[in-house]
Amino acid sequence: MIIGKTQQLTGAALTYLTLGVLAVFCLFPFLWMLDTALKPLDEIRSVAPSFLIAHPTLDNFRHVLVDSPFLGYFGNSAIVASFSTVITLIVSTFCSYALSRWPTFLAARSVGAALIVSQMIPGVLLLVPIYMLMQKLDLLSTYASLIIVYCTFMIPLATFMLKGFFDAVPREIEDAAEIDGCGRLSFIARVLLPLSVPGIVATGAFAFVAAWNEFMFGYVLINDDARRTLTPGIMIFRGAHVTDWGGLMAASVLAVVPVALCFVYIQRFLVGGLSAGAVKG
Numbered sequence: 001m002i003i004g005k006t007q008q009l010t011g012a013a014l015t016y017l018t019l020g021v022l023a024v025f026c027l028f029p030f031l032w033m034l035d036t037a038l039k040p041l042d043e044i045r046s047v048a049p050s051f052l053i054a055h056p057t058l059d060n061f062r063h064v065l066v067d068s069p070f071l072g073y074f075g076n077s078a079i080v081a082s083f084s085t086v087i088t089l090i091v092s093t094f095c096s097y098a099l100s101r102w103p104t105f106l107a108a109r110s111v112g113a114a115l116i117v118s119q120m121i122p123g124v125l126l127l128v129p130i131y132m133l134m135q136k137l138d139l140l141s142t143y144a145s146l147i148i149v150y151c152t153f154m155i156p157l158a159t160f161m162l163k164g165f166f167d168a169v170p171r172e173i174e175d176a177a178e179i180d181g182c183g184r185l186s187f188i189a190r191v192l193l194p195l196s197v198p199g200i201v202a203t204g205a206f207a208f209v210a211a212w213n214e215f216m217f218g219y220v221l222i223n224d225d226a227r228r229t230l231t232p233g234i235m236i237f238r239g240a241h242v243t244d245w246g247g248l249m250a251a252s253v254l255a256v257v258p259v260a261l262c263f264v265y266i267q268r269f270l271v272g273g274l275s276a277g278a279v280k281g
Contacts, residue, residue, distance in 0.1 A: 032051075033253055039053050061250045063244075063247050070234075070251055073233030073234075076143070084207065092158035093188070095159045116156070118156050130217070140223065141222050150214065161202070165196055212259060215232055218232045219232035
């Protein structure tokens with residue numbers, strides 16, 4: 001069927017119009033957040049809210065960075081998210097390799113089924129047992145408690161993401177490496193991981209963002225303000241009777257921007273990793 005030029009232009013226009021509407025819909029919360037963060041107090045409390053800012057100010061950002069422990073929370077989140085991501089990638093790499101290369105083994109099928117079942121359990125149902133376990137282990141208000149929890153919830157998903165990518169790596173490459181005297185660990189380190197960089201980066205990005213944005217366990221397991229992470233730490237701007245909307249929005253913008261910039265930088269790896277992991281070649 002031959003499609004005329006007018007129909008092609010109409011289809012392209014409708015496609016870009018739809019994408020534009022969806023983009024505005026997705027970006028609206030962030031834009032409103034940024035707009036509020038740049039407003040002075042009297043404009044924030046205006047009875048007629050507007051995107052227009054009569055007197056833009058950076059006082060809210062100064063208040064967040066100078067007069068609050070925001071930078072400490074930021075550092076805590078960076079530590080927890082980084083260690084969680086590294087440990088998740090290490091464990092899930094070996095696990096996904098085993099599931100990919102020996103899928104018919106009973107142990108591989110059992111582990112795979114257990115990982116799938118673990119994803120069906122809502123995290124909120126495990127909140128009380130995990131809290132009691134961390135209390136028994138004397139890990140409350142420590143980085144280790146959050147790292148263990150985040151790795152526990154991310155390893156199953158990361159394993160299946162990497163397995164889809166490893167399935168696309170031909171077995172012949174591993175056979176050739178073995179003929180050349182390359183052991184299994186050496187093959188993973190020297191051949192499989194370099195070939196899997198896009199998938200590993202995509203998986204690591206999801207693991208990092210999940211740990212960075214997590215609120216529930218960070219709020220419950222950390223009682224020491226010096227160890228508090230960013231997401232629950234932002235609640236300091238919400239009091240019992242008064243909410244500092246300017247500070248709250250400024251802190252939220254500062255929390256989102258690093259992750260957004262990271263995604264802009266690694267987006268080519270994300271696209272390549274997700275598309276390669278979704279196709280079994």
